[in-house]
Amino acid sequence: MARLSAQQRAEIVQLYLQGESVNAIVRHTGHDHKTVLRWVRRVTADGSLQDKARSGRPLKVMTPTVVSKIKRLVRAKKGQRSRSTRRVAATLSSRGTLISHTSVRKALHSEGVKPYVQPQVPLQRRGDKKWRLRFADEQKERNWRRCVFADEKTFVCNPRPNRRNDVIWTDDPSTIEPIMRVAHSVSVNAFGAFSASGKSPLFFFSETLTAPLYVSILESTVLSAARGWFGGGHWTYLQDSDPKHTAKLTQDWLRANVPEYITREQWPPRSPDLNPIENAWALVAKQASLRQPKTLEELRRAVRFAWTEVMTQEYCTTLAESMGARLLKLRQLRGAHTGY
Secondary structure, eight states, X not given: OOOOOHHHHHHHHHHHHTTOOHHHHHHHHOOOHHHHHHHHHHHHHHOOOSOOOOSSSOOXXXXXXXXXHHHHHHOOOTTSOOOOHHHHHHHHHHTTOOOOHHHXXXXXXXXXXXXXXXXXXXXXXXXHHHHHHHHHHHHTTOOGGGEEEEEEEXXXXXXXXXXXXXXXXXXXXXXXXXXEOOOOOOSEEEEEEEETTEEOOOEXXXXXXXXXXXXHHIIIIIHHXXXXXXXXXXXXXXXXXXHHHHSXXXXXXXXXXXXXXXXXXXSOSSXXXXXXXXXXHHHXXXXXXXXXXXXXXXXXXXXXXXXXXXXXXXXXXXXXXXXXXHHHHHHHTTTSOOOO
């Protein structure tokens, strides 16, 4: 409900006392119906144009000085975690500026400062950037709409993560330092593939992935999907340089069955940002966690449902066509992680 000045309230009351209806006052003043009706009833009941006494702490008037103090306190130095809104409010209150943590949050939002979680990126090793730049230069003319992107993903039965914890407040998210990621234990594995033309069915497996198993998955999943997407035309298969992907058995099978594929000599190591299926897996994992599966079968159903919901035709096309922008940004950052 709108907060009116004393002059605006008086105008409403004067029109009402002149015999105007509530709807007429709304049309004349431009205020919403609830606001006009509220002040008409207040004047009729007690003849007052003042706000009623409210419980709790009075609203804090945010001066530029207070906002500046909040922004200074909430920011973290390099290598440190930023302070929460509650700690900032407590610090300001101890210094004589009584303020709630919700007022701190509102002040930060009004200044364009929002909370972010530190991203996780692989630790790049010597030569990785040069390799990635070479890949970007070699693949810049490729038609990514005729490419099949594939990978496997491990899903675990765990509750939905609390994204409100360990946030970083900043108006420039590019300054957030990433957290290095480590591998975690497995519960169920899924293999999936997609192109600009659609997605493949998921293939679930519980055993350790080996080259023979990987080849059998490709035969049952990728080949049939690619025939439906491209008919007998040319297409390219993209995978990372996992040992099962680069094994001699796998490489021999790819040479015999796939028109073209990104070789292990071409694909730069530690480059998940260059395979758009990683973005799809992140959304699938988030969507699956919302169902909070408790058993292995529930987890499989949740992942299968999430894969269907996330991988729409539009999203598949968007992911495939994002490769041009990824390679462009990779060149602009001189081989560093792109943030995709």
